[in-house]
Amino acid sequence: MFHSPEVFVARITRKELKTDKFALEVEHGLTFFEQHQKEITRYGGIVLVVAAVVFGIRLYLGHQHTVRETALAKAILVQETGVGPAVQGASATFPTQQVKEEAAVKAFSDVKKSYAGHDEGEIAEYYLGAIRADQGNLGEAEKSFQEVAQKGDEKYASLAKLSLGQVYFAEGKPDQAEKILRELIAHPTIFVSAEQAQIALARGLLPSKPAESRKILDGLRNRPGTVGQVALTLYSELPPQ
Template structure:
């Protein structure tokens, strides 16, 4: 078969394929159009969902920002115009609690809600409401590992204050083995040493000894903890 014949054959096959495609489209025009519309709808829905998620995240972050700002709001008269202030610590605490509670309820399951639960837990601890604190801090564990580590550290401190040293020890060992940016290994280790000082003093010393020579805040914290725990031993 010469070159011209091959070329003609290729053109003929191409023409046949085009004809088949056109024929299929003509025979299934409605189905093809419907499929195209359905695909376009899926693309638009996906794009809309992404936009909605980003929009919702922005709304949640703004709500969290406003709630956190209340924590730093001044108390008493004489605040600058336009600055949120409160006449008493009680009124401030009520406003802060309400803001975080609304955020946690409205956006349940989100990272911002977990942060709100953590703050509510800390507030409850400061008020001596242990059961309420445990409820909120446990809810905060559903957040990402950074938020969960903060909640666990606070839970461990609360359990230790209640004499539940076994629970506190378990949490702190896990934190030391799985450190985060917000709760580094050194911080968890020092907290663990404090919990173990009474029941396992030798281990507590071993935990603190290497940290005492660490530079910066870690070394100072370890030295302070060692002196506080073992000064009279």
């Protein structure tokens, strides 16, 4: 039995704006699988793995982006806020997920409107795509990811393309998905490794092209670390030869 295609949505936390730790993890590809296996939410039949992957920390260090940084950090704070009843002495929360999402959409939309053409604006647009994907609104998520893929810095664009490829699979557009993911495999970035794109492609091809998926996974399943582990898991989902 095949699982629905997965859309991997990278998120930045305010803490990550101040550290190089996650930049090194992204360079090695699929570290987020290990760190966020439990952070899985299902919306509209699509498994969304919410991964804390930093977006260009070095752009934030030592540069005079204070106003834009602050606006983006405030929007991220909204996204990080929990949901549930208020508890005295604990951090603030939103009463419902819907209220939180509405607040996050407004916050990121404001950043996008104010700082269009800057990295912060494109990061905000990526976040809007992530929220829409979480909501199962794949059409709007596709538009957001397309914008970042076309207009964003190469590093941010690669993250958008990774998510966009998986959205295409979920929308029943496998040819478009395969094309964009193969482009990422051929042209990896510091934020999206070739192996990460291969995993996404193999997963998306499982239902329709299991032989091609097997071929990709054969080259990955003996790799050390997370890449090999994820490849082995997907390999076990392949139909018998």
